[in-house]
Amino acid sequence: MEISKQPVSNDQVALPSESSTGTKKSWGEAIKAYMDKRAWVMLLLGFSSGLPYLLIFSSLSIWLKEAGFDIKIITMFSWAMLGYSFKFVWSPLVNAVPIPLLTKMLGQRRSWLVVAQIVVAFAIFMLGSFNPTSDVVLDYMAFFAVLLGFSAATQDIVIDAYRIEIAEKSMQPVLSGMFMAGYRIGLIVAGAGALFLAEYFGSTKATYNYAAWQQTYYIMASLMLIGVVTTLLIKEPTVTRVQHERPMSDYFQLFLLFLISVIALIASFIVIGHVLPETESKFLGFVYESIKFIGAVVIAISTALVLLKAKIIKKQVAVDMWVAPIQDFFIRYGKKAVWLILLIGLYRISDIVAGTTSNLFYVNLGFSKTDIALAVKTFGMGMSIVGGILGGLLAERFKIMNAMLIGAILASASNLLFVILAGKGHDFFYMYSAVMFDNLASGLASAIFVAFLSVLTNIRFSMVQYALLSSLMTLTPKILGGYSGAMVETMGYPAFFTFTALIGIPVLLLIYMVDKHVMSQDATRGDNITHE
Numbered sequence: 001m002e003i004s005k006q007p008v009s010n011d012q013v014a015l016p017s018e019s020s021t022g023t024k025k026s027w028g029e030a031i032k033a034y035m036d037k038r039a040w041v042m043l044l045l046g047f048s049s050g051l052p053y054l055l056i057f058s059s060l061s062i063w064l065k066e067a068g069f070d071i072k073i074i075t076m077f078s079w080a081m082l083g084y085s086f087k088f089v090w091s092p093l094v095n096a097v098p099i100p101l102l103t104k105m106l107g108q109r110r111s112w113l114v115v116a117q118i119v120v121a122f123a124i125f126m127l128g129s130f131n132p133t134s135d136v137v138l139d140y141m142a143f144f145a146v147l148l149g150f151s152a153a154t155q156d157i158v159i160d161a162y163r164i165e166i167a168e169k170s171m172q173p174v175l176s177g178m179f180m181a182g183y184r185i186g187l188i189v190a191g192a193g194a195l196f197l198a199e200y201f202g203s204t205k206a207t208y209n210y211a212a213w214q215q216t217y218y219i220m221a222s223l224m225l226i227g228v229v230t231t232l233l234i235k236e237p238t239v240t241r242v243q244h245e246r247p248m249s250d251y252f253q254l255f256l257l258f259l260i261s262v263i264a265l266i267a268s269f270i271v272i273g274h275v276l277p278e279t280e281s282k283f284l285g286f287v288y289e290s291i292k293f294i295g296a297v298v299i300a301i302s303t304a305l306v307l308l309k310a311k312i313i314k315k316q317v318a319v320d321m322w323v324a325p326i327q328d329f330f331i332r333y334g335k336k337a338v339w340l341i342l343l344i345g346l347y348r349i350s351d352i353v354a355g356t357t358s359n360l361f362y363v364n365l366g367f368s369k370t371d372i373a374l375a376v377k378t379f380g381m382g383m384s385i386v387g388g389i390l391g392g393l394l395a396e397r398f399k400i401m402n403a404m405l406i407g408a409i410l411a412s413a414s415n416l417l418f419v420i421l422a423g424k425g426h427d428f429f430y431m432y433s434a435v436m437f438d439n440l441a442s443g444l445a446s447a448i449f450v451a452f453l454s455v456l457t458n459i460r461f462s463m464v465q466y467a468l469l470s471s472l473m474t475l476t477p478k479i480l481g482g483y484s485g486a487m488v489e490t491m492g493y494p495a496f497f498t499f500t501a502l503i504g505i506p507v508l509l510l511i512y513m514v515d516k517h518v519m520s521q522d523a524t525r526g527d528n529i530t531h532e
Contacts, residue, residue, distance in 0.1 A: 033396055034389075038166055039178040041234055045159050046182025047189075048227025052120050052152035054190040055220055056080050056145055060127070062195065066208045067132045079269075080145035083153035085474075086265075090258055091157045091467035092321035097251045107236030109162050114231045116155040121224035123148035128217025131210040155227075160470065161463035164454050165237035173400070176450035177392015180443060184385045192377040194220060253313040254321065257304060265300035272296065325461035326468065332458065336518045340456065343510040344469055345476045347404070347449055350412040350504035351442045352477035354497060356484045358438075361418065361493055366426040375432055380439040387443025394444070395451045401515035404452055407445035408511060412504025414441040418497040449473070 033039070057078050064074045094112050098104075102111035126144040130137050163175050194216050201212030272292045279288065308315055330337050362372045395403040417434040424430045453473070457465045488496045 031393065033171065033174045034178065034393075036171070036174065038171070039174050041166075041230060042163055042175045042179040043182040044226055044230040045162070046179040046184075047186040048117060048120075048182075048224060048230070049152075049156055049159055049179070050183035050186025051190050051220065051223060051227075052124065052148055052155075054187055055124055055127070055194065055217070056149050056152065059190060059194040060145065063198070063203075063213045064132055066203055066205055066213075067210075068208070069132065069138075073138070077142065077145055080142070080149040083146070083149035084156070085471060087153040087157050088464065088467035088471045089261075090154070091464045092325075093251075093254055093258060094154060094157050095161070095463040096321060097254065106232075109158055109165070110231055110234070110236050113155065113158040113162065114228055116151050116158060117224055117227045117231060119151035120148060120155060121221045121228070123151060124217055124221040124224065128214045128221065131214075157463060157467050160466045162237060164457055164459060164462040164466060169455055170396075172454040173392045173395030173403075173448070173451040175392075176395070176454065177389050177447040180388030180391070180447045180450065181385045184381050184388060184443065188378065188381045189223065190220060192373060192381070195373065195377075250314065250317050254317060257307055257313045257318070260307060261300045261304045264303040265296050268299040269293070269296035322464075325458075325464035328458055328461055329456075329465060333518065339510065339513050339518060341472065343507070343514050344453070344472050346507050346510065347408065348411070348445065348473060349477045349507065350408075350415060350500050351438070351445065352474065353484060353503070354415045354418065354438075354500040355442075357488055357493075357496070358418075360488075361422075362431070364493070365421070365431075367431065371428075371431075375435045376439075379432065380435045383436050383439040384443030384446075387440040387445075388447040390440075391444035391447030392451065395448045399515075399519075400448075400452055400455060401511060401519050403448045405508065405511050407441070407448040408504060408507045410437075410441035411445045412501045412507070414438045415497045415501040415504075419494045419501075422492075422494045422497065 057080060060077060061074045064077070095108075098108065099111045099115060102115065105111070106114065123144050127141060127148065130141050130144075132138055132141060159179070163179060164172070167175060197216040197219060198212045201209065201215050203209035203212035269292055272295045273288075276288045276291065307313060308318060333340060359372060359376070362376075367375075391403070391407060394406060398406075414434075414437045417430075417437055421427070421430045421434045453466060453469045456469060484496070487499070491499070
């Protein structure tokens with residue numbers, strides 16, 4: 001399955017909806033693009049990316065619940081997923097630091113990718129090797145859950161950069177669509193698939209069986225071989241990147257700076273949590289969590305600045321690794337970068353905020369866990385796969401901003417179906433209709449948005465810039481989502497879902513502004529990748 005390709009240079013600047021001549025692609029050409037070998041590679045890598053996500057907390061939480069642990073203890077394992085939110089912090093290390101021997105054999109991208117995948121498989125295997133019978137055992141499981149989150153996020157960093165670097169901009173919608181399809185398949189396998197296997201092997205809510213969960217996690221670990229084999233068969237992308245030849249001591253200092261900052265982050269997060277009082281209020285609980293998060297980040301950044309001032313690491317090294325990619329983005333787009341940042345931060349706000357209460361909403365209507373699992377984790381995920389492929393197809397066929405508009409409208413409008421469902425109550429037809437259109441819209445919008453972020457990313461800083469932009473994507477929706485429970489209690493589900501649909505309207509204005517003042521001008525200049 002090796003991919004032969006021409007090097008991608010900074011001169012390849014076609015918009016994703018256009019050919020090199022600037023004309024739109026026909027439906028036949030758009031569909032034909034899905035037959036490209038690189039698209040199928042992204043499907044397999046997407047599966048490898050999606051598989052660990054639910055095993056870190058979602059499926060693990062059900063395992064721990066069956067083992068008899070309290071929900072307060074179980075929810076602490078969600079911290080293991082913080083790696084996904086902070087992946088931009090160590091992305092410069094992954095981008096620049098070579099792995100002894102492997103980098104020479106496989107290249108920078110593939111060496112890091114295969115190591116991340118092997119560590120992911122190892123962490124999943126080790127999670128399955130512990131029977132959660134005591135707090136001591138939980139400490140070991142927590143360690144491997146954190147390792148799984150860190151390595152899975154690292155895998156995502158490399159896959160995102162690889163996707164951007166293996167093909168021209170016009171191919172990105174197809175690669176994004178196939179990646180999202182593979183990712184959703186991975187979620188189905190790790191979610192509904194893992195639950196099915198655990199029950200098949202003999203573990204239920206009534207009768208806990210450790211061996212069943214052990215076998216399930218061992219099987220999940222073995223499925224990571226799909227990603228490992230794919231990585232070994234594909235070729236290293238040939239691109240023009242910003243590279244600095246540095247002595248190993250500089251890389252060691254970079255790693256030391258990162259390690260100490262992470263330790264400061266975790267320690268301060270725990271300490272601040274102990275200092276703050278306990279509360280039963282959902283609103284105060286969210287405020288306290290926000291204080292812990294913001295306080296820990298401030299302390300971690302302050303620690304890094306102190307280390308720089310103390311000359312533990314050369315200032316220029318840190319500038320080249322962390323500052324230059326950010327600086328490049330603002331140099332290329334200038335004041336117009338504000339429109340882009342607003343659009344990136346708000347584009348997914350409607351469906352992400354609505355999704356924070358969806359499962360509770362179904363329970364409130366009287367649907368059982370089995371009903372929810374079949375509708376959301378199986379049927380819904382299937383529809384999101386269809387949506388992802390359709391989103392890539394639309395972004396390939398039309399202008400990227402037109403596709404973004406379609407995705408934004410569908411993501412917002414689909415929430416109105418939940419308003420109808422709230423009025424109908426326990427009705428399977430309306431439930432499945434809402435789940436179908438919601439997941440279809442979500443998958444479509446996600447694929448289009450990934451393609452859009454890929455367009456904005458300078459291929460010379462692909463890894464760091466994409467990690468930053470994708471982290472920004474979920475920041476505002478997650479913050480607002482923390483208030484969703486309080487909003488539902490205040491206004492009720494019908495008004496809440498109406499609100500989530502309405503907050504998508506400003507996004508349409510932002511799409512218009514970005515299309516008019518950013519993308520169209522870049523297309524006219526023929527220079528939407530770099531401004532050198």
